[in-house]
Amino acid sequence: MTRPLLELRQVWVPGRDRPRLDGISLAVHPGERVALLGPSGAGKSTLLAVANGLLSVPQGQVLWRGEPPAHSRRARRLQQRRIGTLWQDLRLIEELSVQQNLNAGRLASWGWPQALLNLLLPRESNACAAILRRLDLDAELLGVPVAALSGGQRQRVALGRLLRQEPDLLLADEPLASLDPRLASELLALVLREGAAPRALLLSLHRPDLLAGFDRAIGLREGTLQFDLPAGALQARDLQTLYAGCAPLATQP
Numbered sequence: 114m115t116r117p118l119l120e121l122r123q124v125w126v127p128g129r130d131r132p133r134l135d136g137i138s139l140a141v142h143p144g145e146r147v148a149l150l151g152p153s154g155a156g157k158s159t160l161l162a163v164a165n166g167l168l169s170v171p172q173g174q175v176l177w178r179g180e181p182p183a184h185s186r187r188a189r190r191l192q193q194r195r196i197g198t199l200w201q202d203l204r205l206i207e208e209l210s211v212q213q214n215l216n217a218g219r220l221a222s223w224g225w226p227q228a229l230l231n232l233l234l235p236r237e238s239n240a241c242a243a244i245l246r247r248l249d250l251d252a253e254l255l256g257v258p259v260a261a262l263s264g265g266q267r268q269r270v271a272l273g274r275l276l277r278q279e280p281d282l283l284l285a286d287e288p289l290a291s292l293d294p295r296l297a298s299e300l301l302a303l304v305l306r307e308g309a310a311p312r313a314l315l316l317s318l319h320r321p322d323l324l325a326g327f328d329r330a331i332g333l334r335e336g337t338l339q340f341d342l343p344a345g346a347l348q349a350r351d352l353q354t355l356y357a358g359c360a361p362l363a364t365q366p
Contacts, residue, residue, distance in 0.1 A: 116179050117142050118282050118313050119164055119196075124173035126159055128336070133159040135336040137173075141282065144310030148324055148344065149317040150352075151333035152359040157317040160333065161284050164315065166193045194221040197280030199304070201287045203271040205259045211270055212255040215241045218277030244273040248303060265296045272303060283308045285316040289323070301326070321352050 117140035126134040134156050141147055149157050162168035163175060166182065175182065183192045197218070205214050212235040219227075219237075230236065235255070242252035248269040259267060268288070275283065285304060289297040297320075305326040308314025316327075324330060324344045332339035332355045339355050340347075 115143055117176070118178060119315070120174075120176040120179070121160075121163065122174040122176070124163060124170050124175065126156075126163065126168065126170055126336075132336045134163065134170075137333075137336075137338055139331060139338065139341060141313050141315055143281070143313055145329060146305055146308050146314040146327045147316070147329045147331060148327040149315060149331050149333065150321055150355060151317075151339075152356055153319075154335075155333040156336040157333055158286055159336075161198065161286050161315070161317060164282075165196050165198050165284055191221075194278065195281045197275040197278045197283055199272060199275050199283065199285040199288050201290055203267055205267060205271055205274070207260040208258060210235060210256050210258055211245075211262070212238065212241045214259055214270055215244060215255075215273050215277050218274040218279075221278070241273075241277070244276055245269075247276070247307075248273050264292070265299065268292070268296065268300050269303065272300070272307070276307060281312055283312060283314045283316075285314070287317050287319065290319060297323075321347075 120140040122138050124134050124137045125132055137156075137160065149160065151157050159168065163170055166175075169182075177192055177195070180192075206217070216236060227236070235241075238255060241255055245252050245254060250266065250269055250273075254262070254266070259270060262270065283304070288304065289301060292300060301323060304314065304316065308316075318324075321330075324347065327344040329341065330344045330347050331341050332351065334355055340351050342351070
């Protein structure tokens with residue numbers, strides 16, 4: 114198998130009453146689409162924060178393409194640029210145009226002078242229009258403020274910003290949690306498509322019934338790894354153990 118894009122080795126992160134992550138080891142390889150399952154408070158968001166470099170670990174190792182985090186600021190920025198995150202709250206800038214928000218994905222590559230220029234005169238219109246077409250949005254939206262978009266359009270613009278970053282690994286933190294079934298299905302299909310080889314995808318889910326299209330399923334509970342299985346090998350008893358004592362599992366409406 115190819116060298117992992119991301120590897121965690123015995124990662125431990127402290128918490129108030131118990132570790133947020135307790136001895137987690139896993140690897141994500143190019144081309145893999147991995148679902149991260151578990152009840153609220155299981156450690157899914159913490160694991161993603163470790164994966165994208167926002168949270169350092171006091172114990173264990175986090176490796177990117179077999180290498181530890183870079184030491185210099187520039188090298189670390191270039192390393193982190195290869196990892197992109199789709200946040201549940203989207204983190205779009207409402208007052209700016211769609212094109213300016215899309216170009217926010219290029220900030221790590223451009224640097225501040227070009228980023229400031231983008232605020233005055235949005236750049237690379239053709240590249241931004243191509244991203245919108247990939248996401249089934251009209252290029253005429255480029256000049257529209259994000260505040261004027263529908264919820265579904267905002268979700269796609271947030272994904273488009275991520276694609277402008279051109280990451281090798283896509284991370285997504287509960288991106289479907291607040292969406293109705295139709296929008297959730299549409300966004301998941303887009304994320305699965307864009308997370309295919311040569312990229313990889315690690316996406317946290319509350320909905321085990323949406324596992325179709327994923328290659329692997331990882332289960333977290335109270336900061337510990339419960340299973341790491343091919344998605345097709347996951348059994349009902351695995352999910353019952355994972356969610357034991359929690360709210361009933363969501364089902365497809």
